[in-house]
Amino acid sequence: MAAPSVVVIGAGQAGSDTAAALRSQGFGGRITLVGAEGVLPYQRPPLSKQFLAGARSVADLALRPASFHTERDIEFVGRDPAVRLDRNGNRVTLASGRTLGYQHLVLAVGARARRLPVPGARLDGVLTLRTLTDAGRLRDRMRDTGRLLVIGGGFVGLEVAATARAAGLAVTVVEFGPRLLARAVSGAMSAHLLAEHRAHGVRVLLSREVTALHGDGAGRVCEAELDGGERIAADLVVVGIGALPDVGLAAEAGLAVGDGILVDGHLRTSDPAVYAIGDCARFPSPHTGRPLRLESVQNASDQARCVAAALCGTPRPYAALPWFWTEQYGLRLQIAGIGTGHDRVVTLGDPGAGRFSLLCFRGNRLLATESVNRPADHMITRRLMGAGAPLPTPREAAAPGFGFKAFQEAAAV
Structure with a gap:
């Protein structure tokens, strides 16, 4: 056999x-x-x-x-x-x-990578980022680029924007929706990320759409046209509008x-x-x-x-807790759980100091914890959710002096 x-x-x-x-x-x-x-x-x-x-x-x-x-x-x-x-x-x-x-x-x-369905999307200098080949091409082109346009305010687009800005490029981000990372994080976290990028000199345009890309005489992209007719000069365009x-x-x-x-x-x-x-x-x-x-x-x-x-003969249903992370500038955002559909957010720590967590609840149920430079909150949330242990309610989380570590110790997990 x-x-x-x-x-x-x-x-x-x-x-x-x-x-x-x-x-x-x-x-x-x-x-x-x-x-x-x-x-x-x-x-x-x-x-x-x-x-x-x-x-x-x-x-x-x-x-x-x-x-x-x-x-x-x-x-x-x-x-x-x-x-x-x-x-x-x-x-x-x-x-x-x-x-x-x-x-x-x-x-x-x-x-x-999803392609941008507008005229000019095939011009030289219009790139996506999905593979090692893509990344190598983008890295090489960034060395000779002064102005970068990022289309899409998702994880990849924002990470590229942060990396390019740190390298000294002039960066513009155009996002079709009303906020950054709208499908992945809470409105409060979107606002924090928006402020972070703008503080680092990135121009961020929300609720705007790129309707066409235009090239120079050599067939290389040189500007983007937005809804309403505004034009943005760009030597390089990165399309980060999701994946299929x-x-x-x-x-x-x-x-x-x-x-x-x-x-x-x-x-x-x-x-x-x-x-x-x-x-x-x-x-x-x-x-x-x-x-x-x-x-x-x-x-x-x-x-x-x-x-x-x-x-190998030991089947089990897939039930792992989803978690994610991104790094932009000195900010490390870690997300445990999926906060879609939350109706209340409780803040732990100080967003102004760059170390805080947002607890996303639906009713009394904790759906997700979004942590910026507070890795302990992230890890404890993962541990509690993964073990099916009791989780804090909005009232408990909002109480003065609440901390995940003490809550975990009390839950004996």
């Missing part, structure tokens, strides 16, 4: 962590990790920060050395993306024509999709032999009571371990 085999499509955080977790949890069969890029799996968060600033090299970004795969008998196939999935024959065809048989397949295919899950392979194979590859509570697709994880997967979240698609290192890694456990 042939040894069981697992093929992992996608060599980002989720895919790499799946292969590693399979071996660490005792899987003895064949593991093949397939990537579209010609480099070893790497960390993505530094691309918009330390790598873009020149503080980290390509080698510094590797998740694991090449020897890791060799020593654990994991076959890594780079620069050869999957192009077809035959679910009846349990085979994957790669761009090279090579076919891989599998007993179980893990789709960790990620997402691609890569569902093409799954959809062509007849798997259920819809803003991601649809999976159940165990991360199985509509085909029980096929799992989907990471940025491409839309899964039922016990923390929100609705399906989610999350783009975060935490989600990718935790889902990888969950699938590995299932393939």
Whole structure:
């Protein structure tokens, strides 16, 4: 009888962590990790920060050395993306024509940067940031740039803006919505981030839309046109308006999709032999009571371990607590939980001093803690939520002298 085999499509955080977790949890069969890029799996968060600033090299970004795969008998196939999935024959065809048989397949295919749908979006100097190649191109172009326009006030856009401003560039951020990071943080945190960027000299325009990009005679972008006709000069434009899950392979194979590859509570697709994880997967979240698609290192890694456990014979529903972080200037924002739908915010600490936490409640239930340079609040929230322990109510959190550490000690967690 042939040894069981697992093929992992996608060599980002989720895919790499799946292969590693399979071996660490005792899987003895064949593991093949397939990537579209010609480099070893790497960390993505530094691309918009330390790598873009020149503080980290390509080698510094590797998740694991090449020897890791060799020593654990994991076959890594780079620069050869999957192009077809035959679910009846349990085979994957790669761009090279090579076919891989599998007993179980893990789709960790990620997402691609959303393109700006306006005239001029294909001009030279209009870039997105998703991959190492993207980041290298942007870093090279920033060296000869004086004026940078960032379209989109999400995590990537704001991190690029902060990095570029620290490098001395004149930076403008244009956000279509009424506030920054509107889908990820509370209104109070949006306002704090807005003030931080403006204090560092970034021009931030809210509720504005780029309607066209214009180029010079050489075909290189030189300005952006906004709704109302205003024009902003720019030598370089970074489009950070979100990402689209890569569902093409799954959809062509007849798997259920819809803003991601649809999976159940165990991360199985509509085909029980096929799992989907990471940025491409839309899964039922016990923390929100609705399906989610999350783009975060935490989600990718935790889902990888969950699938590995299932393939090693110890299945469990995916219930990991979502958490996120971003670094901009000297500000480290950490978010534990998902605050969507909150109706009250309690502040701990002093926003004016740059060290505080915002506790987001719906009714008496704590949904999320947003912490700026207060890592203890973040870690304790994660610990309490992860353990299903009692959480503070708005009244308790707003009481004079409240602190997470004392609350945790009282809860004996």
